[in-house]
Amino acid sequence: MGTRNGCFVVKDCALIQLATGVRAQNVRELRDRLLVVPADCIDYHFWSGPLRPHFDDPEYVNDFASWARHGLHDDKLAERLACIDPAHTDDLEELRQDLLDVLEHRIDEGEYLTWAKPERQFHFIRPQLVVFDTGRRIESPAELATAIGAMSVGSIYFHLVLARKRPPQRIDDFRSWLAERGREFEGVSSALANVDPCFTTLVGLRDELKRLVDEHLPAPV
């Protein structure tokens, strides 16, 4: 999180996607490709979903699980892949191994190998993220709700979603900042802790955050 003189530094980010040309059409191919693709592909397929077009709530929280369900129609695999929490580590190689474990386990079960249709192949994508300072500063928690309401979805993504993978705290930047402001903000922090960023759009998240801060921020003395 960026703070300067105790102020919350509002950052923003923009994502561009790069094709790798690497594709998979069944679970074995996914396993084989996963062994060799650049680590940032794994980062992309776990973290960038909110910045891409999707209508309301995604059924699964990462691209691997979503493809297992909608490309391969393999519900068991989809459910297991969806349980991998990318926030538990900042080591993408560890995350790669988590994925491989699930895929290997599924292959070992020896059920019928399903294939995706050619137009439903899994495409490995690399991310390029540009992060920049908006120049905006939040000086006190009283300004937080208004400031959140004025943020771009890129700022919401940066401070709420991406912050979850930043060590050591792995929590959103709003809570990190409020924790530095004293115990009186524990109520609003607790409310924010219950926001699961995975099942809505960034616009929806922005509205939800603003509402929670409005509701739970202690009234000025």
Added chain:
Amino acid sequence: MNEFLERYVGITGDDVVRQLHQLSAPLRGRRLVHINSTRSGGGVAEILDKLVPFQRALGIDASWEVLTGDDEFFECTKHVHNALQGVPVDVPRSLLSHYEDVTAANADRLRPLLADADFVFVHDPQTAALITHFPARRGRWIWRCHIDLSQPHRSVWRYLLPFVAKHDASVFSLADFAQVLPHPVYLITPSIDPLSEKNRELTTSEVRREIAGFEIDRDRPVMLQVSRFDRFKDPLGVIRAYRLVKEFIPAVQLVLAGGGASDDPEGAAVLDEVRAAAEGDPDLHVLLLPVDAHRSVNALQRAANIVIQKSIKEGFGLTVAEAMWKGKVVIGGNTGGIRLQIASNRTGFLVSTPEGAALRARYLLRHRRRLLGMGRNARQFVRENFLLTRQLREYLTLMISLGRGHTSPIELR
């Protein structure tokens, strides 16, 4: 913020425009040239018509140039265009030689501008060979491919590949469309401009006035497809779907509206086939619109009950986003970029056959409340994902990131 940008604030919100302003800071004053093959007609020209002024409003020294060519040149590029989308057509060597000659003449004409530009975006195969005439170019050249290159006719792709490979990067609309190339391949979906004549809000009386001459009965349901008269748009399939609907809902009307583009000599033949199929049916309106009939298209889309885009092959299908922006439910072919725009059963329907299109049309005409609800979803989805501001953000991000290797994230200071 200048007046141009202010106009978008009312549509997208202040946050979106402010983000563009901040993101473009490192690119202010840089020279950017877009080149394509037509000033009017087709989605590329429509995008550039607004993208370039927007980039200029952000302080980038952007301009738009158009290749000049004769009928033979455009016949060649149409063959190449079709072949790259999978039509098994070989292009005669004589035509390709002419393509190269015309390209060389254009390179001479544009040399002062292109040689010194910081960024050159060349759009589609028509412009791909230009780069060979600029061995000492200063800036970065990006090939922007708007078409589906997933299964190209190999002989034509083999011809074009050496030209494409010389660029510093390529941009495709979807990963499905991309080829493996020896440079970074970016993915950027196209967009619509909410303030263009084709998409701006129209009053009820404006809609009525604009379509008054088309003999459409507004008291009866209207199905509409807006697209070039092109085999990939399957206008005959749409007529078949309409006839299937009419068996159950005799009042239904179909409007097939499209224009020609100056780089599309095949359109006239397809139009003749469509007119022959439509002959004798007073409820089937085939409208050949001028390329600048944007307000008519806008009015037709607003007047329609259901919009069809039953393409069998599609680059992106901007007419889908256009209709969705107007709160219309689109029944779209399950292909290309249409799949990205329509969340089936929530913002529209994806179909694979005329029969499928007919089934969904009957359902929607029966369930009017559902039609309205899905239309509201569609508009919101476009607002968040397919407006010009999103595409522009991605172009800015590309220009900032190009040449920085695979560093991610890039932190701007």
